[in-house]
Amino acid sequence: xxxxxxxxxxxxxxxxxxxxxxxxxxxxxxxxxxxxxxxxxxxxxxxxxxxxxxxxxxxxxxxxxxxxxxxxxxxxxxxxxxxxxxxxxxxxxxxxxxxxxxxxxxxxxxxxxxxxxxxxxxxxxxxxxxxxxxxxxxxxxxxxxxxxxxxxxxxxxxxxxxxxxxxxxxxxxxxxxxxxxxxxxxxxxxxxxxxxxxxxxxxxxxxxxxxxxxxxxxxxxxxxxxxxxxxxxxxxxxxxxxxxxxxxxxxxxx
Amino acid sequence: xxxxxxxxxxxxxxxxxxxxxxxxxxxxxxxxxxxxxxxxxxxxxxxxxxxxxxxxxxxxxxxxxxxxxxxxxxxxxxxxxxxxxxxxxxxxxxxxxxxxxxxxxxxxxxxxxxxxxxxxxxxxxxxxxxxxxxxxxxxxxxxxxxxxxxxxxxxxxxxxxxxxxxxxxxxxxxxxxxxxxxxxxxxxxxxxxxxxxxxxxxxxxxxxxxxxxxxxxxxxxxxxxxxxxxxxxxxxxxxxxxxxxxxxxxxxxxxxxxxxxxxxxxxxxxxxxxxxxxxxxxxxxxx
Numbered sequence: 370x371x372x373x374x375x376x377x378x379x380x381x382x383x384x385x386x387x388x389x390x391x392x393x394x395x396x397x398x399x400x401x402x403x404x405x406x407x408x409x410x411x412x413x414x415x416x417x418x419x420x421x422x423x424x425x426x427x428x429x430x431x432x433x434x435x436x437x438x439x440x441x442x443x444x445x446x447x448x449x450x451x452x453x454x455x456x457x458x459x460x461x462x463x464x465x466x467x468x469x470x471x472x473x474x475x476x477x478x479x480x481x482x483x484x485x486x487x488x489x490x491x492x493x494x495x496x497x498x499x500x501x502x503x504x505x506x507x508x509x510x511x512x513x514x515x516x517x518x519x520x521x522x523x524x525x526x527x528x529x530x531x532x533x534x535x536x537x538x539x540x541x542x543x544x545x546x547x548x549x550x551x552x553x554x555x556x557x558x559x560x561x562x563x564x565x566x567x568x569x570x571x572x573x574x575x576x577x578x579x580x581x582x583x584x585x586x587x588x589x590x591x592x593x594x595x596x597x598x599x600x601x602x603x604x605x606x607x608x609x610x611x612x613x614x615x616x617x618x619x620x621x622x623x
Numbered sequence: 624x625x626x627x628x629x630x631x632x633x634x635x636x637x638x639x640x641x642x643x644x645x646x647x648x649x650x651x652x653x654x655x656x657x658x659x660x661x662x663x664x665x666x667x668x669x670x671x672x673x674x675x676x677x678x679x680x681x682x683x684x685x686x687x688x689x690x691x692x693x694x695x696x697x698x699x700x701x702x703x704x705x706x707x708x709x710x711x712x713x714x715x716x717x718x719x720x721x722x723x724x725x726x727x728x729x730x731x732x733x734x735x736x737x738x739x740x741x742x743x744x745x746x747x748x749x750x751x752x753x754x755x756x757x758x759x760x761x762x763x764x765x766x767x768x769x770x771x772x773x774x775x776x777x778x779x780x781x782x783x784x785x786x787x788x789x790x791x792x793x794x795x796x797x798x799x800x801x802x803x804x805x806x807x808x809x810x811x812x813x814x815x816x817x818x819x820x821x822x823x824x825x826x827x828x829x830x831x832x833x834x835x836x837x838x839x840x841x842x843x844x845x846x847x848x849x850x851x852x853x854x855x856x857x858x859x860x861x862x863x864x865x866x867x868x869x870x871x872x873x874x875x876x877x878x879x880x881x882x883x884x885x886x887x888x889x890x891x892x893x894x895x896x897x898x899x900x901x902x903x904x905x906x907x908x909x910x
Binding site for chain 1: 690720
């Protein structure tokens with residue numbers, strides 16, 4: 370393996386993705402500013418007491434990371450192939466970039482979280498929350514520092530996993546024949562809106578063991594951010610294994 | 624310093640694109656890769672550059688397998704009709720990206736070429752016309768500086784003036800920095816003088832791989848008044864013929880006679896006529 374080419378590939382993909390982070394951050398800051406200014410104006414003019422909030426900032430960032438995974442993966446394989454990089458190097462670069470992007474996005478989310486709450490403390494009409502605060506309030510009360518660290522670790526793992534999932538969606542769409550694309554596009558929403566709820570009902574009444582398992586799983590996930598992080602790592606590993614062995618290793622890059 | 628292609632086969636479902644193809648490319652030589660549509664030229668070039676994997680066989684670039692090998696792959700640059708640059712990338716951005724991955728890429732020269740071809744640097748690559756998209760790819764290919772340059776239909780959509788300029792620049796580049804060049808094209812007549820050796824591929828098989836000198840020594844062209852030419856070739860094996868007004872040009876197989884009848888002109892067989900003759904012969908064998 371040519372490590373210098375891997376490094377160059379990581380730099381290239383990371384740099385392209387940073388532009389999106391910048392745009393997302395500007396939008397979020399603008400949104401914060403709007404909520405704070407509008408709330409302050411409303412209070413000054415005595416319309417009513419206003420308190421705005423932005424919830425699950427890390428989750429918003431995760432959505433951005435997911436979309437980035439979808440839109441960039443094919444472009445990267447193509448331009449790297451044009452410039453003499455193997456698909457294995459491209460794949461490895463994506464693994465590294467996924468972690469780096471998640472780290473950067475979550476750091477940005479945390480900075481925005483601190484900034485928003487610092488301003489909110491002055492104006493007294495605004496607050497920002499993170500997803501882990503909403504999911505694990507017990508940690509935030511008992512040990513805020515440890516809770517924040519574990520929460521950010523969970524967000525970091527989920528960010529990377531979701532980035533790889535985005536790549537999976539894009540690569541799958543790229544690899545599937547047209548007929549299959551249509552079938553997948555129809556069947557996924559059907560599965561989400563009808564299949565899974567119906568399956569849950571069936572399990573609830575007919576398969577109590579499965580229901581008990583699901584219930585215990587949810588309790589286990591709710592017990593610690595580390596458990597959620599572990600699930601994210603498993604999803605990331607599985608997704609990347611499918612991406613490489615099923616979708617990328619033999620693809621015709623064109 | 625060679626590319627060794629050994630026993631490469633590739634099938635697309637039921638279509639056999641390549642069937643046991645083997646050849647080697649020697650250093651600093653200009654090759655022609657000729658064949659009819661669907662012969663397997665593009666598939667072969669894509670396999671050499673690792674964009675497509677062969678079902679069987681190997682490709683070695685300077686002794687290293689090209690499979691997931693950046694070191695080997697970065698020695699080849701393939702100019703193909705496919706645009707592999709991101710849809711939002713501008714021409715100047717593509718130069719910068721190429722410089723990032725190919726440190727030997729001469730960005731300044733690419734920009735000079737762009738100026739000569741009047742290629743707008745700040746336009747998105749996907750917004751370029753077919754001709755300008757070809758020009759963009761040519762500016763990269765001429766500046767990239769890899770030891771192996773593979774050109775698949777390099778002048779697609781280019782007007783005659785720009786095609787002429789490209790051939791001149793290619794020769795200039797080759798003279799300054801010799802490298803192995805493979806030109807795959809249907810415009811045989813235009814590239815014939817550039818080529819040292821020609822590989823002819825048909826239905827996924829290599830049917831001819833010879834230096835041009837040797838390939839074209841098996842025939843000659845005779846031209847002149849139609850009646851005189853007709854009499855001259857009456858007992859000879861004709862490869863092809865074309866007429867204009869009262870003049871006739873005939874390609875004949877065999878060695879040229881020492882004495883030429885008055886009014887007739889004899890010249891070397893050209894590559895395009897040879898190619899046509901070979902294809903016709905293959906068609907005849909297949910029928």
